[in-house]
Each structure stands twice: as C-alpha cells, then as structure tokens.
Amino acid sequence: MFTGLFSKNDDVSTNNCGLQTSVDLNKAFPRVGTFGxxxxxxxxxxxxxxxxxxxxxxxxxxxxxxxxxxxxxxxxxxxxxxxxxxxxxxxxxxxxxxxxxxxxxxxxxxxxxxxxxxxxxxxxxxxxxxxxxxxxxxxxxxxxxxxxxxxxxxxxxxxxxxxxxxxxxxxxxxxxxxGAEISASGWTSPVLGEIVSGFRTASRPTHHGVDIGAPRGAEIHAASAGRVIQMRCDARTSDGRPWGCGRDGSPSIKGCGWYVDILHAGGIITRYCHMGAPPKVSIGQTVTAGQLLGQVGSTGNSSGPHLHFEVHRDGDRSSAGAIEPGRFMREMGAPLGDGKP
Structure with a gap:
C-alpha cells in the first residue's frame, strides 16, 4: 500500500496549495442544481x-x-x-x-x-x-x-x-x-510514475488509455472502490495463437497481458494492463480505493515495464466507452503522473 502522505497532526483545513478550504459561513453560495x-x-x-x-x-x-x-x-x-x-x-x-x-x-x-x-x-x-x-x-x-x-x-x-x-x-x-492518499471524491492514482504515452495521440490514435512508466514489480492499486468484473491473461501473436503471460510480451504481441477491470459507482470502469504476474484479486471481489491489485510488468503488447491505464464510462468496456484518463483523474482529485517511479 502507499504510505500516508500526511501525519495525523497535519491540519487538512489550512490552505497550503492555493486552494480555499476554510468555509466562510457569512457568504452566499451559488446554487448547485436544485439546491438553493x-x-x-x-x-x-x-x-x-x-x-x-x-x-x-x-x-x-x-x-x-x-x-x-x-x-x-x-x-x-x-x-x-x-x-x-x-x-x-x-x-x-x-x-x-x-x-x-x-x-x-x-x-x-x-x-x-x-x-x-x-x-x-x-x-x-x-x-x-x-x-x-x-x-x-x-x-x-x-x-x-x-x-x-x-x-x-x-x-x-x-x-x-x-x-x-x-x-x-x-x-x-x-x-x-x-490530506491523505485518497481524494475527497474517493479516487487515488493507481501507480506513481510519469505518463510516457498519452491517450489517442496522433502517432497512436487507437491507444485508448495512458501509459504510466514504473519499475517492474511496482505496486498497482485500485483507483477507487468497486467490484472486479474481469481478471485474465490476454496475450496472443498477430495470427491469433496464444502467447501466454508467463513471459514478457513485445510490440508484436497483441493484448493487455495480465489485466483487471473494475466497475465503480456511476458506471465508470477502470482497466489495468500488463501486470507481471497473476493479479491479486478475483472476479466478483469488492475492492477499496488504494487496494493492491498486482505488480507492474510487461506482458502482452508491451515494450517494457509500465501500467497501461484506461477509464470507461456508462459501463462500456469497448473503445467507444473510453475517455481520457488524465482529465478524468484530475477532476476526481487524483491527477496522474505526479510522482516519479
């Protein structure tokens, strides 16, 4: 697990990062939806x-x-x-x-x-x-x-x-x-590292997630609480023959390698690819935010150790449901790429 980022004695109400966190009850607040x-x-x-x-x-x-x-x-x-x-x-x-x-x-x-x-x-x-x-x-x-x-x-x-x-x-x-490792909205970065390949770039228009560079064996954590809906090995040659996940893949190998899909509240799905060993969770298991899922590896379609991380909306695990993970995680208070591996 990640270690706590603040001690119990830290004052999470003070503004140390340019954010207003001290509520002024004498001011009028804008409406939100139907809340007056x-x-x-x-x-x-x-x-x-x-x-x-x-x-x-x-x-x-x-x-x-x-x-x-x-x-x-x-x-x-x-x-x-x-x-x-x-x-x-x-x-x-x-x-x-x-x-x-x-x-x-x-x-x-x-x-x-x-x-x-x-x-x-x-x-x-x-x-x-x-x-x-x-x-x-x-x-x-x-x-x-x-x-x-x-x-x-x-x-x-x-x-x-x-x-x-x-x-x-x-x-x-x-x-x-x-003020802790989990954001107020219940999300956390799945692994610390720099983003080394972005979402649907000009050179990789079918790259439906982001790649986060991290050393082999680095821990991968659930980005938020949810239920595991997929856990399997997906690695095959270009002609469809099984390659397996007991060895590293390569750019010529197809698939996510060892990977996990988690369904979160609101129909959000997160995907974690290229683990180096069988994940430490099983299908149907409920996980908490920050729970250990597995370790960084290079199985499947991979040129080196990293985490390929995807976010999907509306319960749609296809490429049509994929959204930009960096923007989504920033909105959830858990920006990607803020730490070095």
Whole structure:
C-alpha cells in the first residue's frame, strides 16, 4: 500500500496549495442544481464542522451525500404521522437511538459533529465505497441509495470550498488536496510514475488509455472502490495463437497481458494492463480505493515495464466507452503522473 502522505497532526483545513478550504459561513453560495440558498448553507455548515474536526475532505463528501439522501439538505423537524419514527434534522438522527435530544439534533452543527464522530470510528472509511461508509453510520433501510448522490455531493463541496474536493489543474500536487492518499471524491492514482504515452495521440490514435512508466514489480492499486468484473491473461501473436503471460510480451504481441477491470459507482470502469504476474484479486471481489491489485510488468503488447491505464464510462468496456484518463483523474482529485517511479 502507499504510505500516508500526511501525519495525523497535519491540519487538512489550512490552505497550503492555493486552494480555499476554510468555509466562510457569512457568504452566499451559488446554487448547485436544485439546491438553493438554505440547502447550500446547510451543506457549508456540514463542511465547516468537518474542517473544525480535521476530518479529511473525503469525509465532507460522505457527510453531504448522506444528508442529501436523508433530508435533501433540509433541516427537517418532526413531520407527525409522516415522520420516519422519531427521525430529525439534516441526517434524520433519532433521539431514541442516542443521537441526542430533539433540540440538539435540530442544530446542524451538533448533528454534523455527531455524524463525523461516528464516521471516524469506521475502520478504513476513507477507502471504502461511500455507501459502505455512510451505512455504517446511519444503518439505513436503503443502504445503496447513498452512492447516487456522490457526484453532486462532490460538486457541492467543490463549490463551497473553491475546489477542496479535487485538484485545481495539472500543477497542483495530489497531496495538497487529499490530506491523505485518497481524494475527497474517493479516487487515488493507481501507480506513481510519469505518463510516457498519452491517450489517442496522433502517432497512436487507437491507444485508448495512458501509459504510466514504473519499475517492474511496482505496486498497482485500485483507483477507487468497486467490484472486479474481469481478471485474465490476454496475450496472443498477430495470427491469433496464444502467447501466454508467463513471459514478457513485445510490440508484436497483441493484448493487455495480465489485466483487471473494475466497475465503480456511476458506471465508470477502470482497466489495468500488463501486470507481471497473476493479479491479486478475483472476479466478483469488492475492492477499496488504494487496494493492491498486482505488480507492474510487461506482458502482452508491451515494450517494457509500465501500467497501461484506461477509464470507461456508462459501463462500456469497448473503445467507444473510453475517455481520457488524465482529465478524468484530475477532476476526481487524483491527477496522474505526479510522482516519479
């Protein structure tokens, strides 16, 4: 695994990298979609409490997404017979379950603090799928509903903090945004190294990913939480005969070599090619962000050790579904090519 980039004593709320991360609750925030002034202010309170408690930005996104699902960012009072038991407030916390008194729970600052206190007790919450982390806190009857709000929650956090949930362009070091190895939106670079070949360049128009240079044996990590949907050896000669992945390939060999496909929330698929040995995951396995998948190698269509990394949208693993990985990962707060192998 990657080592942590910050110590527990680092203040992830301070601005060391040109990003505004200290929320000014006296300002008006732009609307995001159908979320108006009051809802954006409630989201800003959630983020500001996370900052006060030195919760990494990933926690802000999880908290905002949870509040969207539970109350649509409205500080909901008791609804009489329409109420879900005695649930109250932004997070629909229940006095009968020990969250506090009704008056306390109706205070957005108090309810946000209680949410974060419980979240921070969940082992591995930063790398877990948002739904998993939120459900461990909320114990909802609809545990899979949280994930659908992850993208808009990230946008809201970015709007409130001027980009605190993502990198602000190529020049920003990933460590400046994360406060940890996983970005606020739940993504991380799969391997440290420079991009040595780009996406669909003039000389390689059918290159549907990017190549990241790294030494043989370097660890490859899941870019985000998800489920393994493919793991196999793909290496064959130009006439279709099996070449195998027990030896290096070459530019004349076809295929990805040992590779893994992972399906993430929102229909995003990532692909990791040319591993030097069988991957350390299996089809159907759920993985967390940053989990070890395998090691860099040079199997399949490869001229030397590197990771070929692809990103696909809408669950489409064909070339038609491929999108530019560098731009996508920058938007997710985990830019590629920021570290040397």
């Amino acid at each position: 002034d009051e809802q954006m202010r409630n989201a800003a309170i959630i983020v500001s409490i996370g900052q006060e408690m030195r919760v990494p930005p990933r926690g802000w996104v999880i908290a905002v997404a949870t509040a969207i699902q539970e109350s649509y960012l409205n500080n909901v009072g008791h609804l009489g017979e329409a109420n879900d038991h005695d649930s109250l407030g932004l997070f629909q916390q229940r006095p009968s379950q020990g969250w506090g008194t009704p008056a306390q729970i109706m205070d957005p600052r108090y309810s946000s603090r209680k949410f974060y206190e419980k979240l921070m007790t969940v082992p591995g919450w930063e790398g877990a799928p948002l739904t998993t982390a939120a459900q461990r806190v909320q114990r909802s009857a609809y545990p899979n509903a949280y994930a659908r709000h992850e993208n808009v929650a990230t946008t809201i956090v970015n709007t409130i903090t001027d980009g605190g949930a993502r990198a602000a362009g190529n020049s920003v070091d990933m460590r400046c945004v994360l």
